[in-house]
Amino acid sequence: MNRDQLVETAHRIVGGGKGILAADEGPPAMKQRFDVIGVESTPETRRDYRELLFRARDALAASISGVILEDETIGQAARDGTPLIRLVEAAGAVPGIKVDRGLVPLALCPGERATEGLDGLRERLERYKGLGARFAKWRAAISIDATLPSRTAVDAAAQGLARYAALCQEAGIVPIVEPEVLMDGAHDIERCAEVTEGVLRTVYAALATHRVFLEGTLLKPNMVLPGAASPHQLPAEAVAERTIAVFRRAVPAAVPGIAFLSGGQSDVAATAHLDAMNRIGGFPWRMTFSYGRALQDAARRAWSGKAENGAATQRAFGHRAHMNALAARGRWEEGLEAAA
16 A cells, blocks of 8 residues: 555545546436436447536536546547546546445345445456546445434444445555435434434544555545425535534544535535535535536536537536535635526
């Protein structure tokens, strides 16, 4: 493990007021997204759409520091034969790769799920490193209600994340650790805060047990929010204050940066919450974004599978990327959305 190289990569990803484009949806997830816009999901249409994003060089250079790819995408070539991963590099972004293999029901724990993908991970990481990936992502999803999550589910998630992170660092790849407390449900923000803090404490205890070098990792967590169905929604400033308070207690200062997931928030809400946190400031980590849907929804709709919509697709993507880059610096204003 080259610690200096891991630190350099981690800081590059969260530095400069930029963030991460999560373009790591697998074929099933892409089918769901393409169904909404009436486009058949095939290897070719998925490639064409992602090629448009990766060729938006100005947007990537200005606002995107890293791109998370998927197993299919990291091996795909653009229409002109250029590997898609080379388009990412040419725009100045760091290529990454999603390495988990999705969620399955957790045995004997109704309503909870575990993440698969540890089998064969060492060999897959070696292949991805050879293709050019410099960081990786593994997602654990934590269900929440009045009684969930169970201790079993939290421990299983933490152990999986820790084993994955150790294997990444062994391979010279920066692990993004993603313990997502889901937004589904009617719970209030205090319940989310309680669960999020407990999950983070358990995850960092497991990372320590597995000898993971924290300075060579990044965290991709949920924000502390009321459930999507809660009647008690709060302004961005309240979400920011509660999120920072939880993270101060549970996330070690050695972690270089926190790249939040959007987790079902609207595009603008995800931007506003990130901006409110960075306006407060005073925390030891860089706080930025690692958004998938919240960076791509407008671009996908603009594209709608039509080649003639390429410029409009890139404009829509560039706008959202710029808004979130401003939020990563605490400089976003809602009026910029209306102007666009």
